[in-house]
Amino acid sequence: MSYVIDRRLNGKNKSTVNRQRFLRRYRDHIKKAVEEAVGRRSITDMEHGEQISIPGRDIDEPVLHHGRGGKQTVVHPGNKEFTSGEHIPRPQGGAGGGGGPGKAGNSGEGMDEFVFQITQEEFLEFMFEDLELPNLVKRNLTGTDTYKTVRAGISNEGNPSRINIIRTLRSAHARRIALSGSSRAKLREAKAELERLKRDEPDNFGDIKEIEAEIEKLSARIHRIPFLDTFDLKYNLLVKQPNPSSKAVMFCLMDVSGSMTQATKDIAKRFFILLYLFLKRNYDKIEVVFIRHHTSAREVDEEEFFYSRETGGTIVSSALKLMQEIMAERYPTNEWNIYAAQASDGDNWNDDSPICRDILINQIMPFVQYYTYVEITPREHQALWYEYERISEVFSDTFAQQQLVSAGDIYPVFRELFQRRLVT
Numbered sequence: 001m002s003y004v005i006d007r008r009l010n011g012k013n014k015s016t017v018n019r020q021r022f023l024r025r026y027r028d029h030i031k032k033a034v035e036e037a038v039g040r041r042s043i044t045d046m047e048h049g050e051q052i053s054i055p056g057r058d059i060d061e062p063v064l065h066h067g068r069g070g071k072q073t074v075v076h077p078g079n080k081e082f083t084s085g086e087h088i089p090r091p092q093g094g095a096g097g098g099g100g101p102g103k104a105g106n107s108g109e110g111m112d113e114f115v116f117q118i119t120q121e122e123f124l125e126f127m128f129e130d131l132e133l134p135n136l137v138k139r140n141l142t143g144t145d146t147y148k149t150v151r152a153g154i155s156n157e158g159n160p161s162r163i164n165i166i167r168t169l170r171s172a173h174a175r176r177i178a179l180s181g182s183s184r185a186k187l188r189e190a191k192a193e194l195e196r197l198k199r200d201e202p203d204n205f206g207d208i209k210e211i212e213a214e215i216e217k218l219s220a221r222i223h224r225i226p227f228l229d230t231f232d233l234k235y236n237l238l239v240k241q242p243n244p245s246s247k248a249v250m251f252c253l254m255d256v257s258g259s260m261t262q263a264t265k266d267i268a269k270r271f272f273i274l275l276y277l278f279l280k281r282n283y284d285k286i287e288v289v290f291i292r293h294h295t296s297a298r299e300v301d302e303e304e305f306f307y308s309r310e311t312g313g314t315i316v317s318s319a320l321k322l323m324q325e326i327m328a329e330r331y332p333t334n335e336w337n338i339y340a341a342q343a344s345d346g347d348n349w350n351d352d353s354p355i356c357r358d359i360l361i362n363q364i365m366p367f368v369q370y371y372t373y374v375e376i377t378p379r380e381h382q383a384l385w386y387e388y389e390r391i392s393e394v395f396s397d398t399f400a401q402q403q404l405v406s407a408g409d410i411y412p413v414f415r416e417l418f419q420r421r422l423v424t
Contacts, residue, residue: 247285256292259347
């Protein structure tokens with residue numbers, strides 16, 4: 001048995017192994033703190049780490065020690081205030097609570113909460129745990145630039161570093177047996193004859209010397225066969241095989257019409273930033289198409305999508321038509337996993353909601369893996385919501401809609417939309 005000891009030094013005052021063990025132990029506390037942080041953070045702070053507080057009573061470590069053996073005789077002084085079974089009240093004034101709003105007191109003791117900082121990477125890991133794009137399938141892409149190296153048998157030529165020693169020695173042994181087979185048979189016969197002559201005819205020196213010369217000749221012939229020849233060398237053959245990729249595109253459709261207040265737009269932006277971070281962190285081959293719309297729709301870049309102040313009326317179908325055109329032009333369905341996320345306050349032009357339903361049912365939903373609609377409003381649902389409910393009846397597995405009332409609803413709704421589903 002061999003042991004591998006990692007003697008690499010960690011950073012100053014840090015222990016990677018202990019930290020990972022600590023994060024696993026207090027996963028529930030950290031996950032709850034991350035969920036609360038997502039709701040109160042601003043858009044620009046979404047990628048930063050977070051300060052986590054854990055109650056002091058929850059960080060006690062178990063201690064193993066030897067018990068007191070034998071018989072013990074102890075005399076305890078009595079008291080006049082407490083009897084067996086009574087509960088001692090907690091000291092007043094917040095003493096012992098640690099960090100509470102209690103008043104100053106002259107008695108009591110306790111422990112403060114344990115506070116530590118998690119990094120940006122750890123924050124995102126807890127935030128996106130158990131989330132995935134639904135219905136993601138692998139597409140065999142033409143012109144793919146990703147390959148994986150696989151074993152493809154044995155070759156007679158190759159790199160010396162890939163030599164197969166066992167196959168090489170086996171080939172050399174087989175070659176020597178094949179080339180020396182007849183000589184070894186004659187050698188065995190000659191040795192047997194020599195033994196017979198020495199036993200039965202010890203005075204027949206002529207025949208004995210002749211057989212000894214033949215034995216020497218056959219032995220020399222056998223030893224002249226090289227132990228290893230270039231013909232025997234065998235190499236492990238490795239070839240590069242195209243790797244089927246899970247290539248996906250996400251369409252982000254955001255309503256920026258005049259009915260969307262600044263608070264509503266901020267909630268929509270938070271939702272899309274959360275989605276954008278999730279995609280970039282979890283998937284290597286992912287493209288994001290940003291579409292802003294009011295009475296007309298435009299494809300924009302990331303900067304303009306999140307920070308442009310352009311506004312206008314509301315015609316939702318303009319964004320859906322633009323999405324369908326981009327799908328047909330740049331993202332063939334046999335090569336791409338297509339996803340879409342739409343955020344709006346639900347207000348739409350009177351006659352436009354049925355048009356949106358028809359476009360989705362006939363031109364978009366048959367070709368996408370998953371479509372989500374988020375309505376940001378504390379009011380009653382608008383006509384667009386009820387038209388989308390009809391879409392959900394037809395595409396129940398690939399269409400989902402949720403309502404957002406405040407920023408605190410973003411993370412729970414996001415997890416509900418992209419929760420990892422069990423494959424049946």
